[in-house]
Amino acid sequence: MASYEFMIGLRYTRAKRRNHFISFISLISLLGMTLGMTALITVMSVMNGFHKEVRARILGVASHAQISSYEGSLYDWEKIGEIVVRNPRVAAAAPYIDAQGMLSHGNMVHGVMVRGILPTDENKVADFGDKMIMGKLDQLVPGGFGIVIGQELARNLNVFPGDKIVLISPQGQITPAGILPRLKQFTVTGIFEVGHFEYDSGLALIHLSDAQKLYRMAPNQVSGVRLKLHDMFEAPQLIQELAEVLPADLYFTDWTQQHSNYFRAIQIEKRMLSLILALIIAVAAFNIVSTLVMAVTDKQSDIAILRTLGASSGSIMKIFIIQGALIGILGTLLGLLGGMLLAYNVGDIVAFIEHVSNTQFLSQEVYYISKIPSDPQLPDILVVAVVSLVLTLLATLYPSYRASKVNPAEALRYE
Known part of the structure; x- marks a missing residue:
């Protein structure tokens, strides 16, 4: 049976009549996490695809x-x-x-x-x-x-x-x-x-x-x-x-020695792009901080009532950790789904866009790889998911700690 901390944390993630702005910020955080993971997984898969394609072409004639x-x-x-x-x-x-x-x-x-x-x-x-x-x-x-x-x-x-x-x-x-x-x-x-x-x-x-x-x-x-x-x-x-x-x-x-410059350049580019796109996930995590801070301020009277009913500081902290974690977990799952769908179909999607817009992103006269290759790697996807979840959990610590320190008497003074 689910604990009351989980039930309250789940309820706080849903829209409330008196403050829709907090729910809107929660939605923005969720979308930010989803888009960040989708972009990061797709870019890493495309870079893996380029690495694999270049390696295959070089080693097809080299030894x-x-x-x-x-x-x-x-x-x-x-x-x-x-x-x-x-x-x-x-x-x-x-x-x-x-x-x-x-x-x-x-x-x-x-x-x-x-x-x-x-x-x-x-x-x-x-x-x-x-x-x-x-x-x-x-x-x-x-x-x-x-x-x-x-x-x-x-x-x-x-x-x-x-x-x-x-x-x-x-x-x-x-x-x-x-x-x-x-x-x-x-x-x-x-x-x-x-x-x-x-x-x-x-x-x-x-x-x-x-x-x-x-x-x-x-x-x-x-x-x-x-x-x-x-x-x-x-x-x-x-x-x-x-x-x-x-x-x-x-x-x-x-x-690995004969053609190290090619593969080292691709690897460095992959790491730098991954680092830059990981900032999108970091921004989404900071949005979770602001969401929870506003939620704590909005729910001070609720926190005070729970404390007077016997809830401990640890229980109050768990409620808001659960609220932030739910946003992060849902965003991570949606990002994984979107990233894998896009990574496995990016070639067809780009071909469709080229057909509709009558343009070619990789011209055969300039690039010897005329199609967008993609090679999703499970270790890369797992790393992105773990980093996303860790950032989400870290983002919930300060607002949750602040909620656990709410003084019931001060919160109920003007109620």
């Missing part, structure tokens, strides 16, 4: 982890690959050669990062096969001197599959006329689009054996081995495990 050498090249990559794939965390491994070069077509010249790959193995650690918009990755064959480039790079050079382009290696060759760069003609066999400007405009893929010939490397020599994990978040633990079983002269990196 979860890499093994290379301090000397710049590996000679026993087959043996290293065999050892690595025995680890249960590793899904696949593929050799690669990274080098710089310049692509020339007509009067256009563009600097690129050249990556030598084995197409079959590369498809196991990256998503290039799924990102091809023209041609296929497996058209790269040994000795064919084919090349696959990004869509932005193809647009800058004005080339299409079948066109001939010249790859210029900065490693020169000595001739009677002096040191000259090495040139090799390649045929464009495919074009990919991963949705990340850095790769779409500056990455070129060629077969591993062709890269070894162009950059004068031995048949068993590569830059390193790229790894794909079953769980990308286990990459830091994996490289620690591999460092214990592989030679000491190897160099290990993972995606």
Whole structure:
């Protein structure tokens, strides 16, 4: 059976004929709490969605982890690959050669990062096969001197599959006329689009054996081995495990180190936006303080009567704590409901607004993420709910304490 403190506190939250203003302030506090939580949950979910989308696009062509050498090249990559794939965390491994070069077509010249790959193995650690918009990755064959480039790079050079382009290696060759760069003609066999400007405009893929010939490397020599994990978040633990079983002269990196600037910037932005929007909840909590202070002033005669009937100071304090807590709990629940509904449907809502207003918030010509992504995370939602409830309970302490100190004789003097 509910206590009388709860029943009175619940009754005080409802409108009274003699003072509608207090009820209006209570409603404002409730709406403030609801809107604050809805906005905070939605923004955090959208930031999580952007983080997930950027991570997926970067790691779709980059690797979860890499093994290379301090000397710049590996000679026993087959043996290293065999050892690595025995680890249960590793899904696949593929050799690669990274080098710089310049692509020339007509009067256009563009600097690129050249990556030598084995197409079959590369498809196991990256998503290039799924990102091809023209041609296929497996058209790269040994000795064919084919090349696959990004869509932005193809647009800058004005080339299409079948066109001939010249790859210029900065490693020169000595001739009677002096040191000259090495040139090799390649045929464009495919074009990919991963949705990340850095790769779409500056990455070129060629077969591993062709890269070894162009950059004068031995048949068993590569830059390193790229790894794909079953769980990308286990990459830091994996490289620690591999460092214990592989030679000491190897160099290990993972995606959290290679692309830390991107993810750190997104994380900082998420935290700052969350802090700013949390102020909305804080303002709503302060409104609860003003609501309860006015309620205590308005209910002094009621408090005095309860005290004369035997109610203790603690009971009076509980009544107003319950009144404020009910406002906060209801606002939190409504905010959770509104926030989750908006977070799970923000993409459709934004698309509808764009359709009605005939505008586009994220233009494909400017942003490579043209739709609003959303990824609601239960821990974030729970943190928002807990913070909201804590602020609400803290806001009730002073007005409730003030109510418990009301002197019955003074309150009833003019009644």
